[in-house]
Amino acid sequence: MTAPDRRSAAAIADAVNAGRISAVAVAEETLARAAAYDAVQPQIWISRASREQLLEQARAVDARIAAGEVLPLAGVPFAVKDNIDVEGFDTTAACPAFAYRPESSATVIERLTAAGALCIGKTNLDQFATGLVGTRSPYGIPRNASNLAYVSGGSSSGSSVAVAAGLVAFALGTDTAGSGRVPAAFNHLIGFKPTKGRWSTHGLVPACRTLDCITVFTDDTADARLVDQVVASFDPADPYSKQLADKPLRPARIGVPRRDQRVWFGDTESEFLYDRALENLARLGELVEVDLAPLLEAAQLLYGGPWVAERTAAVADMLADNPDAIDPTVRTIVEPGAEVSAVELFNGMYRLAEIKRHADLLWSDIDMLAFPTTGTTYRVSELLAAPVALNSNLGLYTNFVNLLDMAALAVPAGIRANATGFGITLIGPADTDRALLDVADAYLSVADLPLPPSLDLEGKMQTVKLAVVGAHLKDMPLHWQLTSRDAKFVGAFETAPTYRLYAMADSVPAKPALVHSEDGASIAVEVYELGVAEFGSFVVEVPAPLAIGTVTLADGSSVKGFVAEPRAMTGAEDITSLGGWRAFIARAA
């Protein structure tokens, strides 16, 4: 048996159908890969199939192959965002208090498993699929697979990382405002958001039920096509399901945002990569600048207008019975929806209908849109400091799509220096799903993009460990300079026995100076971990005579830490014998 490319669903299915590898063997390998990545980001999962659960699925597939069946997804491992029901798993929507055990699988899951795919687990998400970031979950923050300091994007955070990390060949996400596209861009993936109604949403926890779509992340367009072939069909159990239709699309005229309306949030790299993408797209068709204003107005209805109440409707029971179980940021978003009146919603519907008419007419001037997927990306720490505003920035080019009944395909379009992905989204009128995949093929063949960067398995270049010794210790007056930078407490340690500690004269607030000395002692320190940018900004704020240097800990390892210029000792009191700053403060009090 030769192992197929583990990133290609088509290759795995071919190998299993041809008997070159068994589904059981694929499952075993998948279990090993997932276990290995647990050392990096266990938080991309909310639940995982047990070994026995997975092997049982795989054995059933092997038996069907042995019986002569040919299955389009034979033995292909996949992951499922945890707002989609899968029999045998709880559905949590990233809210433990909301969790339930579904009686049956969502229609899309039934179709995938009938086609031979193996569900290996349920992935983390922004709670109730409310977010584009991945930071809004009590199950932890999935991070960008290529740079752990950055957000994975959301709300389908865990699913995107599961594919980017090569754990599964494809993963289901969902998309109401961009949740199936933003994480694709950040993680160098294809993000296929079908036309609403093409894929059944029966068995999906609603976010905005009139807008929700189930989506898929894949490494290439062939797999997106393959999954679509298996999943797309009319489902009478979903009132929003539609009869299948496939409209052609020739990218003769490609709409792009008017240059003066493009917004990059200061990210010149994204701007550069988008310009390069446009050069490549110009080889497929004529670029036509379009007015963003009406599209942005539609988007505004989603989070700034009456559609917020649709999210409120989805979590009404939780809001009434157990509001504290809701993520605080999600709650600030969904709670105000209860105050929106039906009259406001009707007025919003009328305005949306007008904008939709405008958008429909757009299709007589252009054949499709090619927009940036996002204008920039953010560090996790940045998101945590401004969780609503930065999230909104990420939705600028995605929010309007579902409201205006469009199909969308997020496609990689380059790599930032920090290894995160920049992407464009190809957008067409309803039912151009398959046609967009063809356009993506044409684009990718002319774009000649670099391979995705290697995975960030340690995050070591991206965070810095810092030993603090005085006013930055927990509960001390400057501790906030760490918390405001999302610093993570690593532990309380002692230095190597080679330091003396001084209480500086005239320092406000009172601060010590840690001074290396062979005639020294072990001094108590606390070690924190910060993002490099946060660390840099922290260093900027350190006043003389203190400085940030390197501090040796008792175990011989080195971390960055507070040191002092010599003048620090002028008039200072040697307090080395106290063993640490807390003892000095206690004595003074």
Place this chain on the structure above:
Amino acid sequence: MTAPDRRSAAAIADAVNAGRISAVAVAEETLARAAAYDAVQPQIWISRASREQLLEQARAVDARIAAGEVLPLAGVPFAVKDNIDVEGFDTTAACPAFAYRPESSATVIERLTAAGALCIGKTNLDQFATGLVGTRSPYGIPRNASNLAYVSGGSSSGSSVAVAAGLVAFALGTDTAGSGRVPAAFNHLIGFKPTKGRWSTHGLVPACRTLDCITVFTDDTADARLVDQVVASFDPADPYSKQLADKPLRPARIGVPRRDQRVWFGDTESEFLYDRALENLARLGELVEVDLAPLLEAAQLLYGGPWVAERTAAVADMLADNPDAIDPTVRTIVEPGAEVSAVELFNGMYRLAEIKRHADLLWSDIDMLAFPTTGTTYRVSELLAAPVALNSNLGLYTNFVNLLDMAALAVPAGIRANATGFGITLIGPADTDRALLDVADAYLSVADLPLPPSLDLEGKMQTVKLAVVGAHLKDMPLHWQLTSRDAKFVGAFETAPTYRLYAMADSVPAKPALVHSEDGASIAVEVYELGVAEFGSFVVEVPAPLAIGTVTLADGSSVKGFVAEPRAMTGAEDITSLGGWRAFIARAA
């Protein structure tokens, strides 16, 4: 010149195009007819074209014909419900405080006038198109053309009567919950409610903007077809407009309400006529009983659920600035909509989507529905006594149609003994509009219905004039027994000089007895007009020794009126010399 059938738009247009009659001649004749009917029901109009206005239109048509044009509606007079903009007329929506002068005509009007039709005026309606009765307008109550005691149906009340009375060949109505169908049934007309989006609603005052349709009343299907041909088209100015589509429909399986679910509100005549209609329909296809429950649940969303807020949205400014200008019944309906939350509306939308899915699946079991248009009809006086409940009864079989995106065609199906019309509605999936007209032709050819009854020009059989002489006079203690029966004051008169008047002993409240006597005098009376049913119930309440007999007035005419048994004079005081009861009361005070 020979006059064409004035009830047929096709015949008029043919004659004008062929030069057999001029549009000016048609206009003159129309003016005369309208003026004549003003003696019966001037309240069917809110405004009418001046003679000069109409003749100017007609001359322009004649000029176009003379120039060689052939116009599909050349010289055809029509009327327009006064919630549709027509240049040169105020639009009131039956609310004087709401009135405005539109800058341009609604799209449908532009198409009709371009086709040669002549707008003769704007018709009365239930205010803001909220009602199925015609009683909710400060411009008066249009009544059934065949029986003035009965409601015309609404909200397109005036338009239906204008056609039924033969004043115009067709008239535009609107339909949100049945307003274009109920008045058709009551007035023996075709009521064509196109699929939503087939006819532009640009220039329509919204009732429920997501559901509103413009409709037409005609005497035959040929005219409905002709108007549809002129009007139906995509209108970019209407965000709800759709590209034209015509789906075929063969009435092989005709859905009818399950027998145990049919509701007639005690009207056995309607039940009988519906059964007869079903016998005729059974000659076209197989009758299949369908479950009404989900359809009625959808209907419930309209007036009993969150869609009420859509009406509130439509009149929000009036409700805020000038609530007293709104009809009291309309106000009790639209005011509570302000309290409906967007969350409730979203939940309603989900439920509606489920029901719609159910309804869509219905179309695989049956090809069309043939429902009663209404289960019964009501007197104006009955409606006034219970304006909300009886109105709801009339919408039972019509309310669900627009919510579920169906096409509907109201067709006559018989005549009640009281001369009001009973009708059925043929209902098909979206875009079967033309096909339904063909089914109607087939039905009408087998049904062999009687001709519509003649117009009720006086209402004389239906109302009763009653002379009151004592405690029922205006401002007297029992006057409420008249007002509560919607009695109309005819005038203050004197009897023939052949009565004596007595103040009865021990009567509480004090009451007189009018006693015929050749040795008498003229006694002051007030004459009121009541519906026969109201009159009957009034008589029931008259206590001995009084009675209702016949009273001769000074002009020699006879009306019903209070008389007395002889015992009334026992111990009574003869007050004939005072000339009337008011003088007696004044003397006593």
